[in-house]
Amino acid sequence: MLAQHDELTRRGHDLVIITPQPREPYISDDRKVIFFGYCTEFKAMHTTPTVSASVLTDEIEQYAGHEQFDILHFHVAVGSST
Numbered sequence: 001m002l003a004q005h006d007e008l009t010r011r012g013h014d015l016v017i018i019t020p021q022p023r024e025p026y027i028s029d030d031r032k033v034i035f036f037g038y039c040t041e042f043k044a045m046h047t048t049p050t051v052s053a054s055v056l057t058d059e060i061e062q063y064a065g066h067e068q069f070d071i072l073h074f075h076v077a078v079g080s081s082t
Helices: 002-010 057-067
Strands: 015-021 033-041 050-052
Touching: 015 057, 033 057
Parallel strands: 015 033
Antiparallel strands: 033 050
């Protein structure tokens, strides 16, 4: 995600990353990052991935409507239920 952000910024685009609040403190840099919801660990057999535990769709929709983004890209790391 950060590499995509950096490449698209290099090409002249303005980007905002919307993501769940990470479990570890986020170290701020020059990227614009907005946090909605939170993450939790999901224990599965031999691995423990971090997954989004709360998606605040109403708040995200309101924020996106206010910002009037030209493009929205949704990344689903594990899979989609839709």
